[in-house]
Amino acid sequence: MRVEGRETKIAADLLAHYNVHARRLPWRAPPGANATDPYRVWLSEVMLQQTTVAAVGPYYAKFTARWPTVEALAAAKDADLMAAWAGLGYYARARNLLACARAVARDHGGRFPDTEEGLRALPGVGAYTAAAVAAIAFGRRAVVVDANVERVVARLFTIATPLPAARPEIREAADRITPDARAGDFAQAMMDLGATICTARNPACGICPLRQDCAAVQTADPAAYPVKAAKKVKPHRLGHGWWIERDGHVWLVRRPDKGLLGGMRALPSSDWSAAPDSTPPLAARWTMIDPPVAHVFTHFSLALTVHHAHVVQDATPPGEGEWWPVAQIGDAGLPTLFARAAEAVRKDQDARD
Structure with a gap:
């Protein structure tokens, strides 16, 4: 619960700064005005999870041009959406995006619920997204905490508990400083502050509008907050991928809906493990690319050994797949791993010609 005093001053000072210095973003309304299209707020918030504003911008423009409403997105084919998402990573977000759009179109007449509770009931919408949409699109008082806000709050109150255990404490502190009015602007102002001034390294405390009320400024090292638990070493896995080319086309498969890169087009590949099966999908004269x-990935690193071969006209690999024109491989919507594999094949073939 918010209290009077220092917390109120923090909100007032930050909003005054936001009035002048708010970032101009295509999904954002000007300071003092709630967003008029919850669809675009929701779409941008899903895209921005664990992704930079610079990376999201072109995807947001492409999505809103192709699917300007939630009903249009709900009618999209799974394969088209996954291809359009390729390169943004964290592909479960794309599957959840489609499931949520279809639920809004089917169950809510194309209108997003205007409360946190109603938004949380939608598929794929978690606490952060529900709070962000409720505050930014509908002007509801909601406590919006992303990684940038975590950092700002941890420094304001010198919260010394390491992450992730500190998150309840950080949220409670964020609740205390969230104002009843202009909660959407306040949430975006906190995000802007973390992205542009209160950065992870070398925070620009000298120009921060909250420096007078920030406890971390009084320490020798404000960048020491938030305190992070020691990182675990990611396991390393190996895998094999096969580029099967026939008459200017390459064989692509679709990965299972559940699991890593679910539903995405990809090259046929082995399991990803310490000792993957290196048996190719069909007999051919294979060339291995080194390195x-x-x-x-989020939980492990991978070294994918890529093999390529040209096969005769009547050769067809086992299982379901499609022959995709090599000249149009950029339109296949391959996830980053397999786009890199395709580029490695191209370079290897050019070197051999």
């Missing part, structure tokens, strides 16, 4: 393609 393997490196990629880091």
Whole structure:
């Protein structure tokens, strides 16, 4: 519960700063005005999870041009949406995006619920997204805490408990400083502050509008907050991928809906483990590319050894798949790992020609 005093001053000072210095973003209303389209607020918030504003901008423009309403997105084909999402990563977000759009169109007449509780009931909408949409799109008082806000709050109150255990304490402190009015502007102002001034490294405390009320400024090292638990070493896995080319087309498969890169087009590949099966999907004269393609997932790193071969006209790999024009491989919507594999094949073939 918010209290009077220092907490009220923090909100007032930050909103005054936001009135002048708010970032101009395509999904954002000007300071003092609630967003008029919850669909675009929701879409941007889902895209921005664990992704930078710079990376999201082109995807947001592409999505809103192709699917300008939640009903249009709900009618999209799974494969089209997954292809459009390719490169943004964390592909479960794309599957949840489609499930949520369809629920809004089917169960709510194309209108997003205007409360946190109603938003939380939608598929794929968690506490953060529900709070952000409720505050930014509907002007509801909601406590919005993303990684930037965590950092700002931890420094304001010198919260010394390491993350992630500190999150309840951080949220409670964020609740105390969230105002009843302009909660959406306040949430976006906190995000802006963390992204542009109260950065993870070398925070610009000298120009921070909250420096007079920030406990971390009084310490020798404000960047020491939030305190982070020691990182665990990610396990390393190996895998094999096969580029099967025939008459200017490459064989692509669709990964299972559940699991990593679910529903995405991809090259046929082995399991990803300490000792993956290296048996190719069909007999051919295979060329192995060295070094393997490196990629880091959330929970492990991967070295994918890529093999490529040209096959005769009547050769068809086992299982379901499609022959995709090599010249149009950029339109296949391959996730980053397999886009890198395709680029490795192209470079290897050019070097051999």
